[in-house]
Amino acid sequence: MKLLYGTGNPAKLSSMKKIVKKLGIELIGLKYLDCEIPDVPETGKTPLENARQKALAYYHAFHIPVFSCDSGLYFEGIPDDNQPGVHVRTIAGKRLTDVEMIAYYSDLARRYGNLTARYKNAICLVLDEEQIYEAMEPSMESNVFIITDKPHSVLKEGVPLDSLSIDIKSGKYFCDLAHHESETSVMKEAFLKFFRRILSHL
Numbered sequence: 001m002k003l004l005y006g007t008g009n010p011a012k013l014s015s016m017k018k019i020v021k022k023l024g025i026e027l028i029g030l031k032y033l034d035c036e037i038p039d040v041p042e043t044g045k046t047p048l049e050n051a052r053q054k055a056l057a058y059y060h061a062f063h064i065p066v067f068s069c070d071s072g073l074y075f076e077g078i079p080d081d082n083q084p085g086v087h088v089r090t091i092a093g094k095r096l097t098d099v100e101m102i103a104y105y106s107d108l109a110r111r112y113g114n115l116t117a118r119y120k121n122a123i124c125l126v127l128d129e130e131q132i133y134e135a136m137e138p139s140m141e142s143n144v145f146i147i148t149d150k151p152h153s154v155l156k157e158g159v160p161l162d163s164l165s166i167d168i169k170s171g172k173y174f175c176d177l178a179h180h181e182s183e184t185s186v187m188k189e190a191f192l193k194f195f196r197r198i199l200s201h202l
Contacts (some may be wrong), residue, residue, distance in 0.1 A: 001199070002026045002111040003125075006058040006068035008037070011158040016069075019188050023195055033062065036080040042086065047072045048122035050086055055124040056132075067125035073161075075147070076116040082108060088161075102151050105164055109149035117147045117165070123186070123194060133198050144168060152176070156158035 005027045013029040020027060030037050040057040044050040047070040068186055072085045089096050091104055109115050122136035131175035146166040152173045158161045162174035170177070 001065070002028070004058060004062065004064055004066040005029050006040075006054045006066050006159055009158045011156070012069075018193075019191050020195055023192070023199065024144075025195065029112060035062075037061075042070070044070075044086060046122070046136070047086055047120055047125070048105050048134060051122045051136075052134060055126045059126040059128075065125070065127045067123060069121060069123045070122045071119045073083040074118055074120060075112075076118075078108075078115065098155060098157060101160045102155065102163060105147055105161060106149045106151055109147050109164070112170075114149070114166075115147040118142055118144050123191065125194075127198075127202075133194075135194050137190065139193075140187060142186075142187060145174075 001024065003025055005016055007013055008030045010029070010031075013027065017027050017079045038057055038061045040054050042050040042053060044053055048136065051068045052071035054070070055066055058068065070086065071088070073088045074083060074085065084091075087102060096104060100146055105115075119142040121140040121142070122134070122135070123140070124132070126132050145168055147161070147164050149164075151161040152163040152175050154163060154173075154175045156175050159174075165174040167174065167177060
C-alpha cells in the first residue's frame with residue numbers, strides 16, 4: 001500500500017517510514033508531490049481535530065489515500081494559559097522558528113522550574129470518502145519527560161525541542177539518544193496496531 005503522509009517535516013516522515021515499513025506500507029511526504037500544496041489551517045482544539053482537518057484537506061486536494069498525525073504538548077502543574085496543547089509551535093498567533101522555540105520553552109522552564117511534560121498524539125487515515133479511520137488513545141501518548149531551561153548544543157532541524165527534552169530514565173537529552181531510543185516502543189506499537197487494524201479490514 002502506498003500512502004501520503006500529510007507532513008512536510010522530513011524528520012517526522014523518516015520516523016514514520018521506519019514504523020510502518022514492516023507492514024509493507026510505502027510512505028511519501030508532501031514535498032514529493034509535484035503540485036501546489038494547500039495551506040491547511042489547524043484550528044482544532046485537540047490533536048485529533050487537527051489530524052482530521054489535515055487528512056481530509058489533503059485527500060480532497062490530491063484524491064489519494066492519506067493520513068495525518070497531530071500532537072499536543074502538555075505540562076504538569078502550570079496554568080492553562082501557558083499550556084501549549086496543539087499550539088506547540090504557534091505562540092500568541094506567531095509561528096516560531098526552531099531557534100525561537102528553544103528560546104520560548106527554555107524561558108518557560110526557567111520560570112516554572114523543569115517542566116514535567118507529555119505528548120498526546122492522534123492519527124486520521126482517509127482512504128476514500130467513506131473509509132475514514134482515526135484514533136487518539138492513551139497508548140499513543142509519550143512517556144513523561146522533562147523540559148529543561150538548559151538547551152543542548154545540538155539543534156535538530158524540525159524537532160528543536162529534542163534539545164530541551166530529557167529522558168527521565170537515562171537522564172540524557174533526546175538529541176543524545178539513538179533515534180530508536182527516543183521513540184518509546186509503546187508509542188510505536190500503538191501506531192502499528194492502528195495500521196494493522198485497518199489493513200485487516202481491507
